[in-house]
Amino acid sequence: MADSLRVGDEDPRGLTRGARVELTFDEVSIEAYAGESIAAALLAADVRAMRRTRRHEAPRGLFCGIGACHDCLVRVDGSAPVRACLTPVRDGMAVTTHVLGEGGPS
Amino acid sequence: MSDRRVPLVVLGAGPAGVAAARAAVEARVAVVLIDLGARLGGQYHRREPEAFATSAPGALHHGWARWSEDVTHLERSPRFTHVAGAGVWAIQHLADGGMRIATDREDLPSFETDALIIATGANERVVPFPGWDLPGVLTVGGAQALLKGQGMRPGHAVVISGAGPLLLPVAAALARVRTNIVALTDANDPRRWLSGSPRGIPLSKVREGASYLATLARHGVRLRPRTAAIAAHGDGRVEEVVLARLERDWTPIPGSERTVTADALATSHGFVPDIGVAVGLGCLLDAQDASAPAVVVDRSQATSVPGVWAAGEVTGIGGADVAVHEGRVAGLAAALMLGGDVDEDELERAIARRRADAPFLRTLAGVLTVGDGWTSWLTPDTTVCRCEEVTLATIDEAIERRGACDLRSVKLTTRCGMGHCQARICGPSVAALLTARTGQPPADAGALDRRPVLHPVPLGRL
Amino acid sequence: MTDHDVIVIGSGVVGASCAYELALAGRRVLVVDRGNLTSGTTASGEGNVLVSDKPPGPELDLARASVSRWADYAAELSEGFEYEPKGGVVIATDDASRAGLVDLVSRHRDVGVSAQLLDADGLREAEPHLAHDLDLGALYPDDAQVQPVLASSALLADARRLGAEVRSGNEVLGFSFDSDGRVAAVRTTEGTFGAGAVVNAAGPWSSALARLAGTDLPVRPRRGHLLVTAPVGRLVHHKVYEAGYVDTLTADTSEAQVSAVVESTPSGTILLGSSRELVDFDTTVDLDVVRRIAQRARRLFPILAEVDLLRIYVGFRPWVPDHLPIIGEDPQVRGLWHATGHEGAGIGLAPATGQLIRAGITDTPPPVDPLPFRVARPSLMAAAAARTAHG
Incomplete structure (x- = not known):
């Protein structure tokens, strides 16, 4: 895809991604590459909202990108919430939107 | 719970921490370096994941040659241990003068140490504006992490807006990989120092800045000075960004607003030292700027607490070169105390090298300012604390109706800073708002950086 | 003047x-x-x-x-303060505390305090996330909480x-x-x-x-630690504490007494207490005490193992002999x-x-x-x- 967010040959580092993997986000299938963070994979699939806030259920997504802000919390295979920016994708993982303050750990 | 006792722990794997660790191991002192990242580098030299391959790994990095030399030396040393992927969640003074460091790694729960070098760097400062909580708005550092760490652009049509030293390098790197940059704006006027006029800016920095501008120009990106993104709009994600020209103090000029279409907005307005560890250990702070307190150190980078040194951005914003100079001093000084093989002349030379940075740092402090006028682009329902969804109106109400007049009382009455980020994002803004509203800086500057839990940790990992 | x-x-x-x-x-x-x-x-x-x-x-x-005056305050003060008349649940976690709890409930009822013993099913109904082996508790509807x-x-x-x-x-x-x-x-x-x-x-x-x-x-300071989790919603519906808590109130030692007190707040966080030690005004967080509080709390609510700890408060209670x-x-x-x-x-x-x-x-x-x-x-x-x- 020409307008992909993934940088291709333009990357001066000569980047080669890891193996292709498949995951789901809220049950929709997404393709990604081993080594990518969940946040990067979602972004490349045009997903911007990763969780909803507790008070106003407002959508939130990747913000600080380095694990400080916790705005990109998602659930993986029904787990307690994890930071999408720090968590690498895994083939077959089921990622879901996290609604903060609802339900707690499954 | 088995604690490993080690002579020296370095917190942080950025330029300062790695320089400190290298100096110490060369003085034959065993070092444990703990960092959240999977690889050495911190934010400045963030690497791609191990699962990616690169033919020229340093191509997007400034100062790569020196960095990789440091890393090579370090990783070759039998005295060096890198504890990667470890979040330090607590540090406790021990009765024998040592410290206990608790991490969230299940296999390596905690360490005891005689000496500690704090090289925790800085957090980005982002001043709020209406819509800054929409998905698609991210920090400039976040955009950099995406690019360096993931080979990813933040969006298809990107606005880069803010202030501070990160803006130009990130914009240039994004331009280089053919990102569609819709607008690039700086709330200050970086042409002032790019022209080399302020004294103390080394020629190398002027050249570095000029090269970023040249790269941007080659890709048709023009920097708009004294301009800021003052609002973002969209249905569930960023679709439009409102730009406005600013007075020198960042007050938007009425009628200058212009709306551009974008699906990403990268924004930040400088850095604030990440002082949480130092506050927890009781280190003296310099809180002249209540929004960005820094750790006070002496000429050998020693903090006010015996056995604790600090190096890099945590002692004040100075950039990677200064961080390396400080890291070397701290590493040598700690090694000297621990009975390492340190030539005192060597330490003095390192101190002299760091002292030569002083004029640059003074000038930098004058350049990296956040104008007071940003508070005028907020509306009452603008979110200030993202985690707890606290609006400007709620903060004003706490100040006016409940008499909250310091950081701690604003926090406890509004929940500002009580959420997951532990005030890392909103803290500087709350301090600035309180200063603006009460006419004086809060008496308890640094209070929002008091975090007995340094990072969230599952109760099952304690 | x-x-x-x-x-x-x-x-x-x-x-x-x-x-x-x-x-x-x-x-x-x-x-x-x-x-x-x-x-x-x-x-x-x-x-x-x-x-x-x-x-x-x-x-x-x-x-x-005071309980009745707090209800007045909730009705008459201009600003809110998260008043929650949600009731308390006291849990017997060992044999020693079972007899004591039964006795306390009976003495409370004698003086007109509302209190009701709960068996395993009653506990499950009141607090679904409680550890399954717990089978004796007491419900006190008049207990409340404020911020x-x-x-x-x-x-x-x-x-x-x-x-x-x-x-x-x-x-x-x-x-x-x-x-x-x-x-x-x-x-x-x-x-x-x-x-x-x-x-x-x-x-x-x-x-x-x-x-x-x-x-x-x-009056002397009696130090305590309080743990606060990330917001996770209403996992805990009452103020829940182990019956041994009442004994720690009067055990006057410098060694930390720890017993679990667990409750959710309107902000979605969970508060975990408590510790008591007579150690003067020392604000140092004691990680061993923190771990013991977390362990006691997880004994009541095993689900807490996955919940993030976010804050720790160290404070001083005004103790009198x-x-x-x-x-x-x-x-x-x-x-x-x-x-x-x-x-x-x-x-x-x-x-x-x-x-x-x-x-x-x-x-x-x-x-x-x-x-x-x-x-x-x-x-x-x-x-x-x-x-x-x-x-």
Whole structure:
């Protein structure tokens, strides 16, 4: 895809991604590459909202990108919430939107 | 719970921490370096994941040659241990003068140490504006992490807006990989120092800045000075960004607003030292700027607490070169105390090298300012604390109706800073708002950086 | 030089309640605090409003009066404070505490406190996430919870509306007396303020303040740790604590006593307490105590293992040797009233304490018998005598 967010040959580092993997986000299938963070994979699939806030259920997504802000919390295979920016994708993982303050750990 | 006792722990794997660790191991002192990242580098030299391959790994990095030399030396040393992927969640003074460091790694729960070098760097400062909580708005550092760490652009049509030293390098790197940059704006006027006029800016920095501008120009990106993104709009994600020209103090000029279409907005307005560890250990702070307190150190980078040194951005914003100079001093000084093989002349030379940075740092402090006028682009329902969804109106109400007049009382009455980020994002803004509203800086500057839990940790990992 | 009728020293919940009650009675009140407003003991408390942990006796009477006054405050104060009359659940976690819990419930019912034993099914219904092996507990519907800092600031805000003045960062340096030896003024870092009466609501610091006035109070700091999780929603529906908690209240050691107190808050967080140790004003977080609290809490709610810890508060409760608040005028220094020594129950007992102080100063009928709380009571005198003998 020409307008992909993934940088291709333009990357001066000569980047080669890891193996292709498949995951789901809220049950929709997404393709990604081993080594990518969940946040990067979602972004490349045009997903911007990763969780909803507790008070106003407002959508939130990747913000600080380095694990400080916790705005990109998602659930993986029904787990307690994890930071999408720090968590690498895994083939077959089921990622879901996290609604903060609802339900707690499954 | 088995604690490993080690002579020296370095917190942080950025330029300062790695320089400190290298100096110490060369003085034959065993070092444990703990960092959240999977690889050495911190934010400045963030690497791609191990699962990616690169033919020229340093191509997007400034100062790569020196960095990789440091890393090579370090990783070759039998005295060096890198504890990667470890979040330090607590540090406790021990009765024998040592410290206990608790991490969230299940296999390596905690360490005891005689000496500690704090090289925790800085957090980005982002001043709020209406819509800054929409998905698609991210920090400039976040955009950099995406690019360096993931080979990813933040969006298809990107606005880069803010202030501070990160803006130009990130914009240039994004331009280089053919990102569609819709607008690039700086709330200050970086042409002032790019022209080399302020004294103390080394020629190398002027050249570095000029090269970023040249790269941007080659890709048709023009920097708009004294301009800021003052609002973002969209249905569930960023679709439009409102730009406005600013007075020198960042007050938007009425009628200058212009709306551009974008699906990403990268924004930040400088850095604030990440002082949480130092506050927890009781280190003296310099809180002249209540929004960005820094750790006070002496000429050998020693903090006010015996056995604790600090190096890099945590002692004040100075950039990677200064961080390396400080890291070397701290590493040598700690090694000297621990009975390492340190030539005192060597330490003095390192101190002299760091002292030569002083004029640059003074000038930098004058350049990296956040104008007071940003508070005028907020509306009452603008979110200030993202985690707890606290609006400007709620903060004003706490100040006016409940008499909250310091950081701690604003926090406890509004929940500002009580959420997951532990005030890392909103803290500087709350301090600035309180200063603006009460006419004086809060008496308890640094209070929002008091975090007995340094990072969230599952109760099952304690 | 009587700028004010009453000066209240301390802006924690006890001082705030005294100020509000006195302002309601038409008194001109000045509140001073040497630090930031409500930044001491109140700012590190859970917000317990409990009858369940108090055996029948004067403290229970004070607690019951306070529970009812908290409900008034929730209805009448201009600002909210997350008042939750949600009830408490006490759990027996070992054989030793089973008999004690059954006995306590029976004694409570004898004096008219609502209490009901719960079996395994009853516990499951009240708290679905409780560990499955727990099978004996008690439900106390009158237990409640408030957010302590919001509660204090709401009381102070309405006291202000009634004409009170509140000054933070204003430290008391000493007292002035009239020719009869009665307190006439308070000297502070911001000047001297005259008043007809002074209320010592300085919590764990109240004995130091008493010394400034030339008198003596046996109040000592009893340190506690409180853990706060990330927001996870309503995993816990009541204030839940293990029955052993009641025993730790009176075990006076320097070694940390730990027992689990667990509750959700309206902000979605979960509060985990508690520890008690007599170790002076040491603000150091003790990671071993933190781990023990987390372990005890997980014993009740195993699901907590996956929940993030976000904050730890270390605070100091005002401890007294006979475990009863000190409320009343000092017999040696007339005009100096003490409202202190509530230990871990200051939030719960603050409203009736304020009412007692108001009744004493305005010479009106008190909500409960003030006599058991007086400064010169035999149990305190005995402790003071023992101290003198040792010293």
